Amino acid sequence: MRVLPFLLATVSLLAQAAPPVPEGPLRAHLAFLADDLLEGRGTGQRGAELTVRYLETQLQALGLKPVQGTTYRQAVPLLGLRTLPERSILSFMGGGACATPAFGPAIVYGSGVARAEQAFDAPVVFAGFGIHSPSDRWDDFKGMDLTGKVLLVLVNEPAPTPEEPGRFEGPDLSYFGRWTYKFEEAARQGAAGILLVHTTPSASYGWPVVRNGWDAERFRLAKGPEGAPLEGWVTEDVARALVKQGGGDLDALRVAAQRRDFRPVPLDLRLKGTLASAVRTLDQFNVAGVIPGADPALKEEVVIYSAHWDHLGQGAAPAPDSHPGHEGDGIYNGAVDNASGCAALLAMAQTAVHTPARRSQMFLFVCGEEQGLLGSKAYAASPLWPLAKTAADLNLDSLNFVAPARDIGLPFGNRSTLGDLGAAVAKASGLAVASSRPDTAGGYFRSDHFSFVQAGVPALSVGGGRDYLGADPATLKAKAAAYGQRYHQVTDEYDPTWDLRGMLQQAQFTLDLGQAVANAPTKPTFKAAR
Known part of the structure; x- marks a missing residue:
């Protein structure tokens, strides 16, 4: 060069x-x-x-001139999805209990597919950081069939260690730590859903930022790949309680998820309920002019x-x-x-x-x-x-x-x-x-x-x-x-x-x-x- x-x-x-x-x-x-x-x-x-x-x-x-033709606009076809909390209810069954976190204060969720009504009855699996990266020799799934399961996943990625200071991108977060990647990977794995465990340090912003983004209508490219049927976030307190209800310990699982030998952990927990969404298609626009x-x-x-x-x-x-x-x-x-x-x-x-x-x-x-x-x-x-x-x-x-x-x-x-x-x-x-x-x-x-x-x-x-x-x-x-x-x-x-x-x-x-x-x-x- x-x-x-x-x-x-x-x-x-x-x-x-x-x-x-x-x-x-x-x-x-x-x-x-x-x-x-x-x-x-x-x-x-x-x-x-x-x-x-x-x-x-x-x-x-x-x-400035239009880049092509006579319009300054470039149409971007979108799919709009708004969760209807009043018609949706998701409960976690297991350990002899039923937990139904409140939409907004405790959990937010939506769908990655264009369906107005969906029903769920799926086992919950703790899947570490939800990362599959052959180039980094990292696989949180270890060949487990995750089809039809709901993944509970940590935000970010495994931290560098003295032995591996350059793990992923070292102190810099790689794309595998982004929530967008984790949603994409859950869909590739055929999961019924994915819920991310929020903490302010790991997300770099507080729960109100998450809630503001999910209380409203959410959008995806109409011509892009579908996501998982269920996508969302839970607060750390809710995640801790759910893991405990399912027979596990969130802190212990966090430690285990930092190791290369981590394997996904099925919880004694099933997610049951319905998700109702308002679905529409629309165009938004990029605007461009050229000199x-x-x-x-x-x-x-x-x-x-x-x-x-x-x-x-x-x-x-x-x-x-x-x-x-x-x-x-x-x-x-x-x-x-x-x-x-x-x-x-x-x-x-x-x-x-x-x-x-x-x-x-x-x-x-x-x-x-x-x-x-x-x-x-x-x-x-x-x-x-x-x-x-x-x-x-x-x-x-x-x-x-x-x-x-x-x-x-x-x-x-x-x-x-x-x-x-x-x-x-x-x-x-x-x-x-x-x-x-x-x-x-x-x-x-x-x-x-x-x-x-x-x-x-x-x-x-x-x-x-x-x-x-x-x-x-x-x-x-x-x-x-x-x-x-x-x-x-x-x-x-x-x-x-x-x-x-x-x-x-x-x-x-x-x-x-x-x-x-x-x-x-x-x-x-x-x-x-x-």
Whole structure:
């Protein structure tokens, strides 16, 4: 891999960084996209259509071209599934007892198949971390026939050991630790269902985040593979009680699941009951506009800037004591996540349209990220631009609303030469690259760039810096950390007093990096197996 010539050939381009990304438009877009009028930009809700209409109108007004034909929209056919708790009941029978956890406070579940009514009478098996990975020499199933069984599974993956410090991806969570993988694997195993055991440390978020995602309608790609008939989560307390009811000990099973010789453990427990779902099909839309390249040959290639426009939408109002000051407010505005990324892309497009690069540049707003990267998966499966001619994807998700910083984030940039170019752009911009830290929450797999990586396109999500500029860095870090309490809550609202210099810094860097890629003689390449 000849990384040095790639950097040397582009270093002169860094001096030609894009003009400044304007704050006024970024702030205006952010305020509008996070406004109550858009009702939280929920998939399949009225706010989604308003958002799509706004985005395509803005791209047209800025002078970007539709990528194909005359429309800025790419239809993404979805299957919508909403659990009907009032008509559903799941009980666990065994040990001479019957437990019926309450939907919402104790258990959440839905279906991975398009069936309005389902009945269950299935044995429950504790299946460790629910992982089958020959390349890692790990198999939690050991050949057991799991057809028709309900799996109780731990979140994340076995921890590294002194003997195996690089197990899976070492301190970084691999895709096998993601809940999406575990659902996919349960379906491949023919299981009747899968329930994940939630803890805040293992999931990296609290039970309210899980509940908010499952109280509402859930979506999957209409053209994608089916999931398991039952998919869901249980709280740790409920899991502990159920395992005990079934004759086991959750803590002992956790320890056993860390070993390679672990075998699935049938519990003296059966899940019985019914699951009722409201099922529908619908289209949601990715929105894309392109700035044609200026080079007669390289304009056939494209650099993509992406951000997801969806959030959680409008649902039930939170309990009065859960979010003081937001009583009666059932709107999940998603100001940071991810009105900020969309606003940045629009402001970047306003600058980029006046400074065409050699390659074409696409500004892509994807749907359904909160539902499992659905819009970006659909794009990768049916791209508007050939993937072989896509140089890179630079993704923005949840921008820095705190303050400007001395550094910029390039998480997992070392997986392709895109990271090397990013480091060069950062240096030319007077920025350091934020030091790497263990990705224990699996953030690499939770943003839309990952769909491009899976499709063979070098991609990364540009992160905000952490070394904040200001008189009181400790207070700024505390402000950033406090966002964890607003993540996926009704309190993620736009604040007009925000200092947007950090967002502008992140947007400017992303545009500068994108234009460096767009002007380089060769495309970025992967360094190692993805």
